[in-house]
Amino acid sequence: MRLNAENLSARRGDDLIFVNVSFTLAEGEALVLTGRNGSGKSTLLRVLAGLLRPETGHAVCISEDDGETRAAGEFSHYLGHRNGMKRELTVAENLAFWKSFLGDLGAGQSLEVEAAASAVGLAGITHLPYGYLSAGQQRRFAMARLLVAHRPIWILDEPTAALDRRADTMFEDLVRRHRQAGGIVIAATHQPLGMEGAKSLEMLGFDGVEEEYSA
Numbered sequence: 503m504r505l506n507a508e509n510l511s512a513r514r515g516d517d518l519i520f521v522n523v524s525f526t527l528a529e530g531e532a533l534v535l536t537g538r539n540g541s542g543k544s545t546l547l548r549v550l551a552g553l554l555r556p557e558t559g560h561a562v563c564i565s566e567d568d569g570e571t572r573a574a575g576e577f578s579h580y581l582g583h584r585n586g587m588k589r590e591l592t593v594a595e596n597l598a599f600w601k602s603f604l605g606d607l608g609a610g611q612s613l614e615v616e617a618a619a620s621a622v623g624l625a626g627i628t629h630l631p632y633g634y635l636s637a638g639q640q641r642r643f644a645m646a647r648l649l650v651a652h653r654p655i656w657i658l659d660e661p662t663a664a665l666d667r668r669a670d671t672m673f674e675d676l677v678r679r680h681r682q683a684g685g686i687v688i689a690a691t692h693q694p695l696g697m698e699g700a701k702s703l704e705m706l707g708f709d710g711v712e713e714e715y716s717a
């Protein structure tokens with residue numbers, strides 16, 4: 503499977519945030535988005551995840567077997583700034599919800615809830631309400647969401663912001679393993695994050711749009 507983004511542009515409100523973004527990622531490859539605050543990294547990640555409609559272009563997954571093309575969002579996990587978990591439900595209930603909602607695209611690669619908790623270093627506390635946990639524990643369980651329902655593409659927006667060094671290392675390891683198993687990762691991050699050999703794309707924000715139009 504290959505991810506192909508072609509001629510993407512996106513608008514927020516009245517403004518074009520970026521134009522003409524194209525890239526291709528093969529299995530195991532990764533892309534790091536760089537650029538100053540407000541340059542459009544989160545916007546691009548949301549477009550790739552299928553959460554925002556692009557103004558132009560498309561992002562698709564192409565099957566190596568039969569050339570079938572599907573929207574990239576259908577094959578993606580999106581870990582944004584928010585954790586996407588209900589505070590009133592237990593951790594186990596939250597993760598079980600995501601597991602059944604997302605299904606298993608990976609022919610048995612998805613982990614059970616307790617195994618995913620263990621993989622993020624937090625076995626034995628999934629019976630607790632999510633809202634009881636510390637901010638770092640909550641973020642770790644948001645990462646466990648990536649493991650309970652396999653998706654070949656991980657779209658990550660500053661996933662380790664505000665985590666301690668041990669959590670960084672744990673997540674780096676998860677990212678590395680995902681890539682070794684053929685997964686694709688696209689991340690806006692200032693941390694190393696297991697993104698060795700990653701391609702890089704600098705977002706230019708309004709400057710890029712102006713340059714594009716004046717070229």
Ligand SMILES: Nc1ncnc2c1ncn2[C@@H]1O[C@H](COP(=O)(O)OP(=O)(O)OP(=O)(O)O)[C@@H](O)[C@H]1O
Pocket residue numbers: 514515516519537538539540541542543544545546705
């Ligand atoms: N809903 C919205 N309506 C209008 N403008 C928006 C909206 N959401 C974001 N923007 C604008 O789009 C631009 C890109 O924002 P985005 O969050 O993609 O940047 P970013 O590169 O991820 O920034 P940061 O590094 O601060 O997270 C910013 O100028 C922002 O103000």
